[in-house]
Amino acid sequence: MVSKEPLKTKMPEQMDNQFNLEGLLSELGSFGKYQLLLLFLLAFRDSFLAMCNYNYVFTAAEVDYRCYVPECESSDVRFNVSFAQFALANHSDICHRVAPRINDSNLSNSDDECAPEGFIAGETVPCDRIIYQDYNSIFDLGCQPWKRTLIGTVHNLGLVFSFLLSGFISDRYGRKIIIVATPLVVGIVGLVKSFSVNYWMLLVLEFLETALGYGNASMVLSLEMVTQKRRVIFSCVSDILSNFGFAFFGLIAWKIPYWRHMMWVIYAPLLVVVFYIFLVDEGVRWLLAHNKKDEAVRVLNKVAKINNITLSKKANEMLTNITEEARKTERLGQNVPQSTHIGLLVVLRSKKILLRVFLIAAIFFCCIFVYNGCMINSTSIVGNKYLNFSSLVLVTIPTRIITAITLTKFGRKAPICVAYILCCVFFIASAYVPKSIWWASVVFYLLGKMCSSYGMFSMTVVALEVFPTTSRNSLTNTANTIGRLGAVLAPQTPLLEKYMAGLPSIVFGLVALGPVMLSLLLPDTSHSSLPDHIQDAERIGDTNDTIHKADDAEDRSPAS
Known part of the structure; x- marks a missing residue:
């Protein structure tokens, strides 16, 4: 136990807020009733969003x-x-x-x-x-394979705009608006798309659906809801639940193969997310970073009440002080929140932060190309294409368990490098396995997908950890937007099979070496608190960084 003296010491404002928030989150716990409800709500939303995001894998699949x-x-x-x-x-x-x-x-x-x-x-x-052979795929595209692959390309091109737009909105107006609004947009546009009368109408709606929907606000919120020690585990549990639901997409497509009916089944449930307006609260870190302290205190008290936790005297004093300080500032007319847009420009003037954006963008390009490409090509590997797809999603579950353990124990960079080296080996091996032992090729492909999924998730965690709260989603999604060009190219990889059997897998393996080299240039964030401001973010990775030792911050909770 650390003495109470440090709490009485006058500290810089941002350090004190960060320190106290870590302590409060530690008292509130990571897996109470409130957090479990949030996990299930996000899992429902993200499961159906993932189905819609990959709908073209089956709706635009090649049919004999x-x-x-x-x-x-x-x-x-x-x-x-x-x-x-x-x-x-x-x-x-x-x-x-x-x-x-x-x-x-x-x-x-x-x-x-x-x-x-x-x-x-x-x-x-x-x-x-x-x-x-059947008429489950969209329209009459048999002798026009470029039209089939163009659907996936246009879909992922829309995501380029979506992630950029949702990042700015999320940092400016909060995580909640993206969590609620994007599924509603996707659900409505998707249902209209299911009534498309021709190929070109469907293509336009495919772009609008992805350009106005999606984003990664769920993962941002889950990372910001718990302490440093629990954020990877909490995010992994959230991802496990959403992927478990996503895995049912293969079975849905199998039992309801006709593309219009399948769209109705996966898009309609997203309309239920409108009730999240009353069920999901705004992220506490975002509220504090934008001087919405009254709302942050309300959310923290709500968490304590639902989790049936009695906060310590020090914790209650801190919440009271925050409330009084906010009201006093408002009375004096000083409560002028900093514009996220201006804050973003200030952040991008930092050479260190700007370099991270470009590095992470290059890494995301490789990660997304490999991840999306292997998902799309899953329908062409030997066996039942629906079961193959579900299997590729389900292998994410043990992958996330491994992720939670390794990222917590061994840091960030080493596990990512190892994962993508193995990814390269497995994908290339799957391409050269003799057809007589096809099952070995499937096993290697699944292992390659596991490593790709591990690396993709881990890099997203790192990206969210190296940027400040005031522009975290904007900068992460800016890098993701550039990286999404990899997703634009991925739907074209099935065409490589016409030139050489297994060529797509070989390409995935070679591209997987990119993150191995580039990730070495990033700081290791495993022992750092989530930075709230640009100065905090710049100090991550410095040898003399003492402010971001989150283990100490968590131990020195208000109850200490």
Whole structure:
């Protein structure tokens, strides 16, 4: 136990606030009733948002198809037909069929038209019409594969704008507005999209959905709700719950394969998030950083009441002092909150912070390209594409457990480097496994996805930890926005399979080496409190940094 004397010592204002907040959060606990309710609410929201975010994996998936052969088709048109061996071209030329001898005078009997001698071997003509194995994928895109991949590209291009926009709004107006508003936008636009009458209407709505929705406010809020010792564990638990729900998307798509009906099922539940206006509170760190101290005290008291915790005398005195100070400042007309926009410009004048933005942006480019690419290509690996997709999501759960343990015990940089080195090895190995042992290729692919998921989540944690509260989401999402260009390219990777089997996996493995080298240039944030101001953020990683030793701050709680 540390003596009470340090609490009486006059400290710089920002240090004192940070110190006291860590102590208060320690008293309130990390997994009480309030925090558990918040975890489940965020998990519901994030599960369905994730389903919507990856809807194009199934709605724009490639479906087996063949040419319509008018000389042979009956009134009951089927995909599998006996005349395929002589009337259809080989698989590499699937959008052409064998040329018929329709003008041959020797074929006077119409029955002979659908016989081997009714076609000219070696000559082909373009398909006039396509017959699909099923009609679950969107519109008629069989011989236009670029249109299928363009949907994913446009979707991820919209996310470039979405993350940038949501970051600024979140830092300016709070985390809660993004948590509530973005799912509603996604749900409404997604339902309208399900009634698209043509490809181009769907493409426009795909862009609007992602440009106006999404963001990562849930993770920001979960990191800011608990102490330094618990923030990684708390965020990992939140991510485990949301991925558990996300894994049901594969089963939903399996049982409801028709794309319009599937969209109704995954988009409609997001409308329920409107009730989060009454169920979710604003982040305490954001409230304090923006001088909304009365609201911060109300939220802290609410947490204590729901968790059935009696705050210590020192904690109550601190809350009372904060309230009185806020009211006194308001009476004197001094309560002029700093503009987030101006604050962001001030932050970006720091060379150290600006360098971090560019470094994290480059790392995000590699991380997002590998993560999104392996998710999209999951439908092309051997086996049931729906179960493969769900399996790739479910491996995130043990990955998060490993993440919570390793990031807490070994810091940030070393685990990230190891994860992406293994990611490189597993993806390249999956590409070269002989087809006779296909199961080994699937195992290596899953292991590569685990490492990619580990690295992606860990880098997001690091990004949120190195920037100050007043511009945390803006700077993280600015870096994420630049990195999202990797997601724009990822939907094109299935086309690489046409040039070489396993080439997408090889590309993922090589790109995974990027974060290994770049992450070494970032400071290790494992023993630092979340910085509230630019000076705090700049001190992270300094050898003489004493303010950010969060372990000491947590031990010196108001109850000490």
